[in-house]
Amino acid sequence: MTRQTRADGSLRHLLTLEGLSRRELEALLDRAQAFVRPLGARPPSTGLLAGLTVANLFTEPSTRTRVSFELAAKRLGADVVNLEMQLSSRIKGESMLDTVFTLESLHVDVFVIRDAEAGVPALVAASVAPHVSVLSAGEGSVSHPTQGLLDALTIRQRKGRIKGLAVAIVGDIRHSRVARSAYHALATLGVAELRVVAPPALLPGDDEFRGCARYTDLEAGLRDADVVMMLRIQRERMLDEAQLDPDAYFRAFGLTSERLRLAKPDAIVMHPQPMNRGVEIASEVADGPQSAIRDQVRNGVAVRMAVLATVARAGNGATA
């Protein structure tokens, strides 16, 4: 595994939450919390990254995540360039590195990388000059660390703590980077009970999500949960692997108001978006009083500001 920290222990890259200590996670959450503003308030704006350049390098489209990183970087005073690339698999690693070295020579200081396959962010992190940082914005089904942080921050805000809670993650766990990063964050932060709930074919392998209870029945998985994290399901996976069409999926695993009543009365509902309304979640729940989905988005830009500010601080040669 690529080292994410510098010799002095400070965070240089953020590729995964796995291996970050509780203290490190909490420091990032605290820093992010300081960047949170209520809807309608002016967002924080600082010159912390003035003179630095952030490149968003996305090989799979994700407008929302790109805009979240873009605004986070701009509000810290950085210059931002966006690159969307379609790379053929055969030459992906090599072409990605040539592009990265080009951008590095143009004085890009931080790379934000999103890729549909595993391995590219670590390859880039292992190759760039010492003053350069790499942030994953979603890597295959492996990791989506800023999503895991914003999920943890949202739970902490709404429930006042993470320790001792029961959290149910529902949907295509097997292929979900969101579930993996949530697991890494929440396990380290002391969640009491983490449940993964899915059709049998979409549950993770036995060597993963250690310590999590596994459910193939949604109603059992929801019972007395404090937090319900719904995942986006892809149509092809439903049909090919879970042998369910969208209507059948909704009947078996869709979150409705009625089912939500099985969780604790003050349970919150989360979703990483984009949602398939009427497939994995009913609109009445997505837009209902227990939904924390919009808080997640707002926290996303705060988390990305915190991560950018952390990796690009004094340890970064370019800011010296």
Add this chain to the structure above:
Amino acid sequence: MTRQTRADGSLRHLLTLEGLSRRELEALLDRAQAFVRPLGARPPSTGLLAGLTVANLFTEPSTRTRVSFELAAKRLGADVVNLEMQLSSRIKGESMLDTVFTLESLHVDVFVIRDAEAGVPALVAASVAPHVSVLSAGEGSVSHPTQGLLDALTIRQRKGRIKGLAVAIVGDIRHSRVARSAYHALATLGVAELRVVAPPALLPGDDEFRGCARYTDLEAGLRDADVVMMLRIQRERMLDEAQLDPDAYFRAFGLTSERLRLAKPDAIVMHPQPMNRGVEIASEVADGPQSAIRDQVRNGVAVRMAVLATVARAGNGATA
């Protein structure tokens, strides 16, 4: 119809010019006029929108209009993000709203929305938080309010007034948001005579463009006009509805120097662009001394600055 004003009467959204009073239109034109600079002069640059974020959300491509709004926002000091989305019709409204709520949670303050179908800007305006404003950058064949304002400003600059003029709008009136917004602006601002000139199949329905004289003969429609506004014609509409090929269209409805002589000697010629040279307008006219087409573009960025400055002023919570 969605209300465009706040409780105190100030403008919050701009979705249509229909219903704006003469005083309101003139205030916008006056404010825009103050942002106009001659070609070659440095454009105005202010910090009026510093700390605010403007999102250009375009579901149909229009590079020129997007750049005009983008530069208007940047020159007012705002952060700008551009999103081009292809949304399938079936889920458009829902996906658009989820995207808008995401951006709102990222502290976007003003949405500039362009869509090929009617209804989306009003849907968004009815859904966003009270501190957020929505500007239409073109909505189906319904409305293009900043285009209507820049057309009115161009006429006022070149002719010294709008009241009392004879204006001929020529082309595919039936499907034109440009014609509708020009009608709303010019009728309210006291134009003496507004003529719509088109092949019979492209004239508007009888319940629209009330008070306008209708012509199916270009030469009759041009006679003694002060202003000739040409519209872009789409190849498919020509062939399918007007039963004319491009050459036949030009022979019947193309504006040539010879025909322009039927208008007043000091008549001006306008076009919203992009032009089909040799179809609805001859190059000699587009580039000739009576053409105000480049003034329209220059006025466009001034009008968009004025509208942004107006909706985002003190009434906007984010600026407080």
Add this chain to the structure above:
Amino acid sequence: MTRQTRADGSLRHLLTLEGLSRRELEALLDRAQAFVRPLGARPPSTGLLAGLTVANLFTEPSTRTRVSFELAAKRLGADVVNLEMQLSSRIKGESMLDTVFTLESLHVDVFVIRDAEAGVPALVAASVAPHVSVLSAGEGSVSHPTQGLLDALTIRQRKGRIKGLAVAIVGDIRHSRVARSAYHALATLGVAELRVVAPPALLPGDDEFRGCARYTDLEAGLRDADVVMMLRIQRERMLDEAQLDPDAYFRAFGLTSERLRLAKPDAIVMHPQPMNRGVEIASEVADGPQSAIRDQVRNGVAVRMAVLATVARAGNGATA
């Protein structure tokens, strides 16, 4: 040929290096050198172009060149807008000019234009208002002037001089704008010997590259060279014109460590990127100690800052 200079002799456009004097080239290189910073240092940032707007107008995709110009302009304080256009050949010139006039009316001061065919940058330069400048970012197989400047700057940095050197350019010379601009720069700057090395079908016509020695044997062309400039080869050209597949091309014209030993021991290797590793260049050479490829990229942004600062200086009405 379009004049590139103003009446006072100052540079207004940069479309080609052909015809620039040694003094003019050296002034641009000196100005660029002042913008060069080592990797990891903060790049220079000035307000020299504050209030000016630069439009990148690319009709063929080139993310790296676009980002290089974009960062150069932003670091000089300019506003930047990016436009990628697909224009059909039939209406290209006309549509390009309508777009350019639109942008000019939006107070764009500098156009950076990239086009796969010859003629468009000169057409635009001949048409814009006197205060507007046009920079070519690559024009067909004709010219790529900022690439020629960054190549010259890289040689000057690494070899201490250009005068008296032996430079071999290897690859598809016939279709290469990079080779043509290198030739114009290096010939004027007093290179001793310029060799073009290619399969017979890819050598230039006899009326071009005057004074250059022609080689169809790579090893002969490399002997005792001070600088080896490799060009990117396109798969179709290899197969259709040189009658070589990628492996056969590499065997005949690929630069390996072994072949590089034929050049001077301190020879440097250059490539304009993107590279086809294993086709025109071996990875061991591209990433080896004699490679100056990353210096070229770093110098690229410095050269583009120098060119922007030069054309947009006092002679530019918009800065007055």
